[in-house]
Amino acid sequence: xxxxxxxxxxxxxxxxxxxxxxxxxxxxxxxxxxxxxxxxxxxxxxxxxxxxxxxxxxxxxxxxxxxxxxxxxxxxxxxxxxxxxxxxxxxxxxxxxxxxxxxxxxxxxxxxxxxxxxxxxxxxxxxxxxxxxxxxxxxxxxxxxxxxxxxxxxxxxxxxxxxxxxxxxxxxxxxxxxxxxxxxxxxxxxxxxxxxxxxxxxxxxxxxxxxxxxxxxxxxxxxxxxxxxxxxxxxxxxxxxxxxxxxxxxxxxxxxxxxxxxxxxxxxxxxxxxxxxxxxxxxxxxxxxxxxxxxxxxxxxxxxxxxxxxxxxxxxxxxxxxxxxxxxxxxxxxxxxxxxxxxxxxxxxxxxxxxxxxxxxxxxxxxxxxxxxxxxxxxxxxxxxxxxxxxxxxxxxxxxxxxxxxxxxxxxxxxxxxxxxxxxxxxxxxxxxxxxxxxxxxxxxxxxxxxxxxxxxxxxxxxxxxxxxxxxxxxxxxxxxxxxxxxxxxxxxxxxxxxxxxxxxxxxxxxxxxxxxxxxxxxxxxxxxxxxxxxxxxxxxxxxxxxxxxxxxxxxxxxxxxxxxxxxxxxxxxxxxxxxxxxxxxxxxxxxxxxxxxxxxxxxxxxxxxxxxxxxxxxxxxxxxxxxxxxxxxxxxxxxxxxxxxxxxxxxxxxxxxxxxxxxxxx
Ligand SMILES: NC(=O)c1ccc[n+]([C@@H]2O[C@H](COP(=O)([O-])OP(=O)(O)OC[C@H]3O[C@@H](n4cnc5c(N)ncnc54)[C@H](O)[C@@H]3O)[C@@H](O)[C@H]2O)c1
Numbered sequence: 001x002x003x004x005x006x007x008x009x010x011x012x013x014x015x016x017x018x019x020x021x022x023x024x025x026x027x028x029x030x031x032x033x034x035x036x037x038x039x040x041x042x043x044x045x046x047x048x049x050x051x052x053x054x055x056x057x058x059x060x061x062x063x064x065x066x067x068x069x070x071x072x073x074x075x076x077x078x079x080x081x082x083x084x085x086x087x088x089x090x091x092x093x094x095x096x097x098x099x100x101x102x103x104x105x106x107x108x109x110x111x112x113x114x115x116x117x118x119x120x121x122x123x124x125x126x127x128x129x130x131x132x133x134x135x136x137x138x139x140x141x142x143x144x145x146x147x148x149x150x151x152x153x154x155x156x157x158x159x160x161x162x163x164x165x166x167x168x169x170x171x172x173x174x175x176x177x178x179x180x181x182x183x184x185x186x187x188x189x190x191x192x193x194x195x196x197x198x199x200x201x202x203x204x205x206x207x208x209x210x211x212x213x214x215x216x217x218x219x220x221x222x223x224x225x226x227x228x229x230x231x232x233x234x235x236x237x238x239x240x241x242x243x244x245x246x247x248x249x250x251x252x253x254x255x256x257x258x259x260x261x262x263x264x265x266x267x268x269x270x271x272x273x274x275x276x277x278x279x280x281x282x283x284x285x286x287x288x289x290x291x292x293x294x295x296x297x298x299x300x301x302x303x304x305x306x307x308x309x310x311x312x313x314x315x316x317x318x319x320x321x322x323x324x325x326x327x328x329x330x331x332x333x334x335x336x337x338x339x340x341x342x343x344x345x346x347x348x349x350x351x352x353x354x355x356x357x358x359x360x361x362x363x364x365x366x367x368x369x370x371x372x373x374x375x376x377x378x379x380x381x382x383x384x385x386x387x388x389x390x391x392x393x394x395x396x397x398x399x400x401x402x403x404x405x406x407x408x409x410x411x412x413x414x415x416x417x418x419x420x421x422x423x424x425x426x427x428x429x430x431x432x433x434x435x436x437x438x439x440x441x442x443x444x445x446x447x448x449x450x451x452x453x454x455x456x457x458x459x460x461x462x463x464x465x466x467x468x469x470x471x472x473x474x475x476x477x478x479x480x481x482x483x484x485x486x487x488x489x490x491x492x493x494x495x496x497x498x499x500x501x502x503x504x505x506x507x508x509x510x511x512x513x514x515x516x517x518x519x520x521x522x523x524x525x526x527x528x529x530x531x532x533x534x535x536x537x538x539x540x541x542x543x544x545x546x547x548x549x550x551x552x553x554x555x556x557x558x559x560x561x562x563x564x565x566x567x568x569x570x571x572x573x574x575x576x577x578x579x580x581x582x583x584x585x586x587x588x589x590x591x592x593x594x595x596x597x598x599x600x601x602x603x604x605x606x607x608x609x610x611x612x613x614x615x616x617x618x619x620x621x622x623x624x625x626x627x628x629x630x631x632x633x634x635x636x637x638x639x640x641x642x643x644x645x646x647x648x649x650x651x652x653x654x655x656x657x658x659x660x661x662x663x664x665x666x667x
Contacts, residue, residue: 001163001166001167001170002085002112002114002163002167003085003167003553004028004085004086004114004167004168004170004171004174005028005029005085006028006029006030006031006083006084006085006086007023007028007029007030007031007084007085007086007087007088007171008030008031008032008033008080008081008084008086008087008088008109009023009030009031009032009033009087009088009090010033010034010078010081010087010088010089010090010091010101010105011033011034011089011090011091011092012032012033012034012039012040012042012043012044012074013034013039013043013090013091014144015090015118015142015144015146016032016034016043016088016090016091016118017032017043017044017046017047018047018050018142018144018145018146018147018148019088019090019118019142019146019147020032020043020047020072021047021050021051021068021072021147022146022147022175022176023071023175024047024068024069024071024072025068025147026174026175026176027071028071028175029071029073030071030072030073031072031073031075031080031081031083031084032044032072032073032074032075033074033075033076033077033078033080033081034074034076035076036076037076039076040074040075040076041074043074044069044072044074047069047072048069050147051065051068051069052065078104078105078108079108081105081108081109081113082108082109082110084109084113085113085114086113086114086115086116086167086168086171087105087109087113087114087115087116088116088117088118088140089101089102089105089115089116089117089118089119090118093119093120093121093122093243095122095127098117098119098122098127098130099127099130102115102127102130102131103130105131106130106131106132106133107132111132111133111136112133112136113136114136114137114138114164114167114168115131115136115137115138116137116138116139116140116168117137117138117139117140118139118140118141118142119139119141120141120187120191120244120247121186121187121191121243121244121247123157123184123186124137124138124139124155124156124157124160124184125157125158125159125184127157128157128158128159128160134157134159134160135159135160135161135164136161136164137157137159137160137164138154138155138156138157138160138164138165138168139153139154139155139156139157139184139188140152140153140154140155140168140172141153141155141182141188142177143190143322143323144236149321149322150176150177150178150321150386150422151177151178151180151190151317151318151321151322152172152177152178152179152180153179153180153181153182153188153189153190153318153322154168154169154172154179154180154181154182155182155183155184155188156181156183156184157184158184166560169560170553170556170560173552173556174552174553174556176423178317178321178386178387178421178422180310180314180315180317180318181310181311181314182309182310182314183307183308183309183310185304185307185309186247186248186250186251187244187247187248188309189304189309189310189314189315189318190318190319190322190323191244191248192248192251192300192304192309193296193297193300193301193304193319193329194319194323195241195244195245195248196245196248196254196255196296196300197229197293197296197297198229198232198233198241198245198261199241199245199255199257199258199261200258200292200293200296201215201216201219201228201229201230201293202229202258202260202261202264203258203260203292204288204289204292204293205230205260206258206259206260209285209288209289209292210280210285210288210289211274211276211280212228212230212271212272212273213228213230213273213274213275213276213277214276214277214280214281214285214289215228215229215230215289215293216228216229216230216231216273216276217276217281218281218285218286218289218290218293219289219293222290222293222294222332223293223325223326223327223332224325224326224327225323225324225325225326226324229293230271230273231273233270233271234270234271234273238261238264238265238268238269238270238271239265239268241261241265242257242261242262242264242265243265245257245258245261251303252352252354253352253353253354254296254299254300254348254349254352254354256352291344291347292348294332294336294344295344295345295347295348296348297329297332298329298332298333298341298344298345298348298363299344299345299348299349299354299357301315301329301330301333301363302345302357302359302360302363303357305357305359305362305363306357306358306359311368312330312362312363312365312367312368313330313367313368313369313384315328315329315330316328316329316330316331316367317386317387320387321386321387328387330363330367331367333363333364334364334366338364341360341363341364342360345357345360366395366399367385367395368384368399369383369384369385369390369395369396369399370382370383370384370396370399370400370402370403371384371403372403372406372407374407374410374412374413375561375562376562377412377413377414377415377562378413378414378415378416378417378562378565379406379407379410379413379415379416379417379562380417380419380559380560380562381400381403381404381407381416381417381418381419382418382419382420382421382559383396383419383420383421383424383425383426384421385421386420386421386422386423386424387422388430389422389423389424389426389427389428389474390420390421390422390424390425390426390427390479391426391427391428391429391430391431392426392428392429392430392453392478392479392482393429393430393433394433394449394452397449397452397453397456398452400456401452401455401456401459404416404456404459404460404463405459407465408459408463408464408465413465414465414466415465415466415467415468415562415565416463416465416466416467416468417468417469417470417558417559417562417565418460418467418468418469418470418482418486419469419470419471419472419555419558419559420471420472420473420479421472422473423473423474424472424473424474424475424479425469425470425471425472425473425474425475425479425483425495426474426475426476426478426479426482427474427475427476427477427479428476428477428478428479428500429453429477429478429510431504431655431658433445433446433449434446434506434646434651434655435652435655435656437646438646438651438652438655439652443642443643443646443647446642446646447639447642447643450509450510450638450639450642451635451639453478453509453510454509454510454511454635454638454639455635457481457482457485457510457511458485458511458635460482460485460486461485461511461515466487466488466565467485467486467487467488468486468487468488468489468490468558468565468566469482469483469485469486469488469489469490470490470491470492470550470555470558470559471483471489471490471491471492471495471497471537471546472492472495472555472559473492473494473495473496474495474496474497475495475496475497476497476498476499476500477498477499477500477501477508477512478508478510479497480497480498480499480512481508481510481511481512481515482510483497484511484512484515484516484519485511485515488547488548488566489545489546489547490546490547490548490549490550490555490558490566491537491540491541491546491548491549491550492537492549492550492551492552492555493536493537493538493549493551494536494537495536495537496534496535496536496537497534497535497537497540497545497546498528498532498533498534498535499512499516499528499529499532500532501529501532501621501625502529502530502532502617502618502621502622502625503532503616503617503618503654504618504651504654504655504657504658505618505620505621505645505648505650505651505652505653505654505655505664506618506621506645506646506651506654506655507529507621507624507625507628507638507641507645508529508625508638509638509639509642510638511635511638512529513525513529513625513628513629513632513637513638514628514629514632514633514634514637514638516528516529516545516629517629519544519545520543520544520545520581521581521585522584522585522629522630523580523581523582523583523584523585523586524543524544524577524580524581524584525629526584526585526589526625526626526629527577527580527581527584528543528545529625529629530584530589530614530617530622530625530626531610531613531614531617532613532617533613537549542576542577543577548566579601579602580602580610582601583596583601583602583607588626589614589622589623589626592610592611592614593611593614593615595611616661616664617664618648618650618651618654618664618666619650619664619666620644620645620648620650620666620667621645621648621650621651621654624641624644624645628641648667649665649667650664650665650666650667653665
């Protein structure tokens with residue numbers, strides 16, 4: 001399989017320039033090509049502007065910006081793309097122009113260079129007719145702003161080879177994109193329901209149901225979004241929405257462009273949007289808007305599932321990541337329930353004289369938050385909820401339990417790999433669940449959730465198979481506690497890990513107190529839990545928390561193909577943590593707050609920083625955590641203190657103010 005190191009982008013416009021920026025940020029060599037020098041320069045100027053904004057927001061240092069820019073070579077000569085392993089086409093959405101480009105490209109780049117299209121509306125299979133060796137052709141549909149939006153739809157044409165798919169998929173993961181897989185159907189996944197959703201908003205306006213601002217307001221509430229359909233069309237261009245809907249008309253009457261959208265696009269004018277007037281948003285009007293806007297999404301999603309364009313999980317992910325909806329279509333389907341969803345779909349089908357999609361039942365299946373893939377003697381379990389940083393909730397823990405059981409019971413399986421997706425391995429537990437149950441005085445739900453989590457983690461810890469955790473990104477709180485159940489913890493170099501619990505008023509309750517002690521010793525376990533220190537992979541390797549650091553390619557060999565699993569993890573001999581471990585082993589957190597005799601073990605400044613960190617943690621949580629690390633005897637000990645800790649004022653304060661500085665009261 002090809003390893004992609006150099007990426008060519010053709011078209012330095014809105015999408016092409018943003019893609020060049022993103023790949024350069026991720027350390028790929030990029031060749032950015034356009035028709036003429038002036039268009040190349042415009043593209044590069046736009047990249048510079050974006051990066052400068054990044055410097056102002058402290059996302060990048062000026063040195064990093066220089067490094068990113070040095071990774072990009074601009075050119076108006078397509079033959080400079082010869083050196084690329086992958087070329088992504090991002091030129092005008094015009095079939096003839098794309099066809100012509102692919103004909104020339106086929107003669108320029110080597111025959112094994114992968115060629116991809118960012119088309120929004122054409123068929124990947126049809127575009128591939130213009131490529132010599134069409135097995136190296138694939139669709140990569142990115143989303144605005146392509147340097148920031150993590151979603152990419154990967155579309156195989158009828159001839160795309162497995163090697164092309166695998167190499168491209170790996171490249172997308174390496175460049176920080178969250179891929180979803182789609183069949184080659186017009187509009188792919190997201191545009192297929194998003195654009196008709198915009199169109200339906202215009203129909204509501206046309207029918208004088210409500211004003212644009214009222215429709216926007218209701219949609220913002222229902223879908224949990226910052227902009228409604230009219231504001232969105234104004235931001236991205238009304239003609240873009242019109243052309244996108246026009247290409248979907250092939251699917252039937254429901255997709256027909258609204259007359260008013262056509263007229264507005266021809267005038268090339270924005271929608272007039274005023275401040276929404278609360279008196280205009282009556283419950284009955286909101287109900288009509290809701291039913292129509294949800295109905296259209298549910299109907300199209302049912303069709304997408306019926307046509308096997310994608311899985312329900314990818315469908316939901318597409319909306320959550322690509323459109324930033326707080327609730328994806330499938331979340332909304334689960335929320336509204338069987339009867340109402342079916343009614344909405346039937347009403348929409350009736351309104352546009354469409355056939356009812358079959359297979360609606362599939363929409364009510366739970367989302368697959370934890371996937372299981374078996375390859376040879378290895379089972380790969382993946383947290384597949386990157387839109388929520390793979391946070392642990394009741395459903396993910398249940399699915400982890402089920403998938404682990406399937407791997408565990410399979411006699412052919414020797415290794416069980418557990419990993420994450422997106423930016424995180426597992427970034428802790430679902431805080432909202434804790435806050436809701438504290439407020440509703442239902443602490444028994446928190447106890448039950450924790451007890452079940454402990455049982456599942458215990459099974460992983462005690463498994464007879466070899467369990468390897470591969471940290472692909474952040475591992476916080478419950479995520480780190482899960483990692484500690486593995487026989488081997490591998491990490492990519494940019495993963496980070498921490499126990500943030502005492503900083504949000506609680507303590508690790510999923511085995512962190514005794515498994516950290518077992519792996520790291522009492523002193524270091526106390527240090528990490530009491531300070532919440534954020535460790536880089538290198539720090540964690542030195543501390544003995546991580547057993548080995550691997551490259552992203554090595555990670556992908558293990559987590560995609562179950563290949564090259566290390567036999568025994570080599571333990572690091574370098575340990576820079578002895579002084580800290582000694583201090584925390586010998587002192588209580590109260591001693592550390594009052595001041596200790598350093599005896600040259602640590603310099604004063606470092607100690608003062610440490611003690612200041614502890615001063616901002618929740619005192620009751622610290623006391624219990626310390627007691628558990630010293631004397632706890634396992635999961636039961638952690639469970640016994642749970643009601644006490646979740647009853648404190650500090651727990652509610654900390655959990656409801658994550659990311660903010662708070663002053664704990666010790667109550
Ligand atoms: N804009 C979006 O939000 C978005 C989102 C997803 C996909 N897309 C798709 O991405 C593609 C590009 O869209 P865009 O919005 O970036 O367009 P754009 O008009 O901003 O940029 C297109 C660029 O391609 C260049 N170009 C045109 N023909 C060329 C050729 N033969 N050789 C080299 N360069 C050529 C143009 O000079 C221009 O700089 C389209 O297929 C579009 O459907 C766009």
